[in-house]
Amino acid sequence: MPKLNLDMSRGKPCAEQLALSDAMLAVPAEMLMKTPAGVDARNYAVLDGIDEMKTFLGELMDIPAKNISVGGNSSLNLMFDAIARYMVFGTGNGETPWGQQGKLKWICPVPGYDRHFGITELFGFEMVCVPMTAAGPDMDMVEQLVKDPSVKGMWNIPKYQNPTGITYSDETVRRIANLKPAASDFRVFWDNAYFAHDIYETQDSLLNIFTECEKAGNPDLPLIFSSLSKVTFPGAAISCLASSDNNLAHIRKILSMQTIGSDKVNQLRHLRFFDFSTENFYAHMKKMGEVIRPKFDAVLEILDRRLKGVASWTVPNGGYFVSIDLPNGTAKSVVAKCKEQGVIFTPAGATFPYGDDPNDSNIRIAPTVPPTGELVQAMEVFCDCVLECK
Amino acid sequence: MPKLNLDMSRGKPCAEQLALSDAMLAVPAEMLMKTPAGVDARNYAVLDGIDEMKTFLGELMDIPAKNISVGGNSSLNLMFDAIARYMVFGTGNGETPWGQQGKLKWICPVPGYDRHFGITELFGFEMVCVPMTAAGPDMDMVEQLVKDPSVKGMWNIPKYQNPTGITYSDETVRRIANLKPAASDFRVFWDNAYFAHDIYETQDSLLNIFTECEKAGNPDLPLIFSSLSKVTFPGAAISCLASSDNNLAHIRKILSMQTIGSDKVNQLRHLRFFDFSTENFYAHMKKMGEVIRPKFDAVLEILDRRLKGVASWTVPNGGYFVSIDLPNGTAKSVVAKCKEQGVIFTPAGATFPYGDDPNDSNIRIAPTVPPTGELVQAMEVFCDCVLECK
Numbered sequence: 001m002p003k004l005n006l007d008m009s010r011g012k013p014c015a016e017q018l019a020l021s022d023a024m025l026a027v028p029a030e031m032l033m034k035t036p037a038g039v040d041a042r043n044y045a046v047l048d049g050i051d052e053m054k055t056f057l058g059e060l061m062d063i064p065a066k067n068i069s070v071g072g073n074s075s076l077n078l079m080f081d082a083i084a085r086y087m088v089f090g091t092g093n094g095e096t097p098w099g100q101q102g103k104l105k106w107i108c109p110v111p112g113y114d115r116h117f118g119i120t121e122l123f124g125f126e127m128v129c130v131p132m133t134a135a136g137p138d139m140d141m142v143e144q145l146v147k148d149p150s151v152k153g154m155w156n157i158p159k160y161q162n163p164t165g166i167t168y169s170d171e172t173v174r175r176i177a178n179l180k181p182a183a184s185d186f187r188v189f190w191d192n193a194y195f196a197h198d199i200y201e202t203q204d205s206l207l208n209i210f211t212e213c214e215k216a217g218n219p220d221l222p223l224i225f226s227s228l229s230k231v232t233f234p235g236a237a238i239s240c241l242a243s244s245d246n247n248l249a250h251i252r253k254i255l256s257m258q259t260i261g262s263d264k265v266n267q268l269r270h271l272r273f274f275d276f277s278t279e280n281f282y283a284h285m286k287k288m289g290e291v292i293r294p295k296f297d298a299v300l301e302i303l304d305r306r307l308k309g310v311a312s313w314t315v316p317n318g319g320y321f322v323s324i325d326l327p328n329g330t331a332k333s334v335v336a337k338c339k340e341q342g343v344i345f346t347p348a349g350a351t352f353p354y355g356d357d358p359n360d361s362n363i364r365i366a367p368t369v370p371p372t373g374e375l376v377q378a379m380e381v382f383c384d385c386v387l388e389c390k
Numbered sequence: 391m392p393k394l395n396l397d398m399s400r401g402k403p404c405a406e407q408l409a410l411s412d413a414m415l416a417v418p419a420e421m422l423m424k425t426p427a428g429v430d431a432r433n434y435a436v437l438d439g440i441d442e443m444k445t446f447l448g449e450l451m452d453i454p455a456k457n458i459s460v461g462g463n464s465s466l467n468l469m470f471d472a473i474a475r476y477m478v479f480g481t482g483n484g485e486t487p488w489g490q491q492g493k494l495k496w497i498c499p500v501p502g503y504d505r506h507f508g509i510t511e512l513f514g515f516e517m518v519c520v521p522m523t524a525a526g527p528d529m530d531m532v533e534q535l536v537k538d539p540s541v542k543g544m545w546n547i548p549k550y551q552n553p554t555g556i557t558y559s560d561e562t563v564r565r566i567a568n569l570k571p572a573a574s575d576f577r578v579f580w581d582n583a584y585f586a587h588d589i590y591e592t593q594d595s596l597l598n599i600f601t602e603c604e605k606a607g608n609p610d611l612p613l614i615f616s617s618l619s620k621v622t623f624p625g626a627a628i629s630c631l632a633s634s635d636n637n638l639a640h641i642r643k644i645l646s647m648q649t650i651g652s653d654k655v656n657q658l659r660h661l662r663f664f665d666f667s668t669e670n671f672y673a674h675m676k677k678m679g680e681v682i683r684p685k686f687d688a689v690l691e692i693l694d695r696r697l698k699g700v701a702s703w704t705v706p707n708g709g710y711f712v713s714i715d716l717p718n719g720t721a722k723s724v725v726a727k728c729k730e731q732g733v734i735f736t737p738a739g740a741t742f743p744y745g746d747d748p749n750d751s752n753i754r755i756a757p758t759v760p761p762t763g764e765l766v767q768a769m770e771v772f773c774d775c776v777l778e779c780k
Contacts (some may be wrong), residue, residue, distance in 0.1 A: 018423075026419040040408070040625075044624040046625075065557060087478050087489075098696070122479075235654035236431070257508045258467055258470040259467040260624070
């Protein structure tokens with residue numbers, strides 16, 4: 001058998017998913033010049049998104065349009081910038097900038113997203129792991145941790161979490177909204193990347209953190225991030241940050257020095273593609289889910305058939321990943337063995353801060369890219385290696 | 391006479407200039423999907439620009455493609471980020487981050503660009519003014535100032551400077567390249583925004599700071615910024631940062647945590663529009679200049695006719711501005727009087743750090759936006775006000 005050459009390491013849309021948005025590149029030029037409100041999208045002006053995009057995203061996220069700030073093509077960049085801003089300027093309520101407060105800590109639900117952990121590692125936070133349960137992060141631990149004033153933030157992917165696919169329960173969201181952190185400049189980073197990324201008929205629903213925090217008298221607690229990267233084109237979509245009036249006033253003051261404005265033509269291109277209709281948006285997302293559903297089915301079928309009793313895994317209703325826990329001490333060997341056979345998985349440990357999975361057990365499977373035939377091959381190789389290493 | 395409603399405050403392209411790039415919005419979808427090298431522009435991957443865009447910009451700027459990093463739609467954002475990065479992480483050669491070195495200073499040629507000064511003010515630098523001469527900033531002063539180790543940077547718009555339209559002489563560029571700053575983490579911020587923005591037959595030429603710094607054994611000195619904002623669409627173009635291998639290695643290490651990559655579809659859109667040809671690019675820029683030349687002609691004719699002996703002004707060969715020095719102590723009153731009559735100019739003082747023109751004399755004229763007829767009206771009002779206030 002020739003050596004395989006399959007990459008299952010990143011959560012990327014596949015060719016068929018990308019093709020679903022190709023019509024967006026064919027929106028006629030004359031529809032990209034002026035916004036419905038009459039703003040020339042081609043020229044300077046408008047700091048953080050045209051009104052129509054704020055309304056559209058606001059409707060999707062059930063957050064007032066005025067509380068939404070539209071960025072460029074990368075929500076990761078918005079998260080990085082949010083932390084950089086607080087490092088240098090503080091959160092805007094008179095507290096000392098994070099960068100001048102000495103050693104600080106950050107809460108990291110695990111397993112989680114390697115790029116989140118990469119950012120907080122770079123900025124020098126001590127990352128404190130909190131295990132994910134079926135209802136979200138262990139909230140008893142989180143409530144304890146925020147009593148420490150050096151704890152300044154917490155990563156969250158609240159819906160179809162990367163990598164577990166778990167959606168936070170209503171109780172988890174309410175407990176987060178009602179946190180009483182010792183640090184007044186503690187912020188919940190809420191990366192709602194998969195807010196509309198259902199795969200199956202059964203869909204998870206997530207409580208609205210914006211509203212819950214308002215109810216709890218904690219309106220400034222969350223910074224809510226999202227994007228259309230896995231809606232249209234990962235390389236060329238739209239990101240956004242939603243937060244309280246107070247947080248956004250501080251952010252916009254600094255942002256107005258940082259840039260003259262985000263790309264309005266691309267915002268308009270997205271809106272024209274969906275014809276300004278959230279209904280069209282959801283119809284599009286349904287097709288997205290249909291493309292990758294057979295891939296998730298295949299992965300789950302193989303795991304069920306070959307690894308029952310050997311490993312455990314999550315069965316997500318949406319998102320981009322399946323998270324597998326192998327027998328302790330075997331994940332690294334399995335990934336290495338797969339690589340020898342030409343099948344690339346996300347490096348073992350990547351789902352933990354500092355790349356260090358203390359149990360050497362968790363592996364993230366990203367089934368979206370390979371065609372189903374190759375995916376099946378890759379998963380059979382994976383199962384062979386797991387059974388060899390157990 | 392009805393009250394006028396004219397805005398000459400910002401250096402924005404006019405409608406006819408924007409129209410010159412409208413065909414870029416009509417590049418067929420199938421030409422936007424794959425780069426010539428075979429990268430899917432729609433998907434994730436490629437940190438800081440597709441190879442073809444680096445080659446294209448490199449050719450325009452006469453800098454090796456490998457020394458170019460392509461950003462989003464805002465070069466101002468690249469400058470802000472560059473400073474934020476050095477504040478938090480330092481310049482990468484083992485020096486303490488700027489944010490931990492106490493009070494720092496920044497060299498600001500005046501008159502200059504308000505948004506540059508806004509950034510260094512926000513980051514808390516003490517801005518030290520150096521007057522612009524006909525050959526660029528007063529280099530005797532600059533050479534003295536960099537002996538102070540708390541001086542960390544210097545703003546420059548070396549070609550068709552905003553607002554004077556002056557281009558640095560070869561000697562000025564060489565003296566900058568040969569600076570021996572006391573601080574090893576001193577950086578020259580080189581905002582080459584108007585590198586190809588000629589208006590008249592007589593064109594200024596600027597010595598290549600990248601090459602000159604290499605020759606001087608100072609390769610890490612400059613961070614060179616530019617953009618296509620005033621080439622295609624200010625709201626939806628391409629920015630870039632060029633620097634030494636050493637500087638870019640440090641920047642890319644951090645950038646790889648900040649974003650998954652810049653918008654490749656928009657890079658490809660630009661390249662297709664120019665058909666990858668710098669010749670087409672220059673033909674396009676020639677048309678740009680032809681559109682605004684009559685506007686500059688009109689402004690200069692009126693000034694010549696009405697303010698000779700009263701005020702002095704620059705006569706630029708390119709760029710977006712004319713800089714006028716009025717009798718001391720009158721600039722604020724003139725701008726206020728113009729506003730009463732419905733003509734908006736850039737606020738007096740804006741061309742100086744902290745908005746403070748010690749002579750209350752300099753005014754920046756941005757002639758590009760109004761149609762020539764209105765421009766003439768506005769300039770007549772301006773001259774009336776100057777003559778009233780002198």
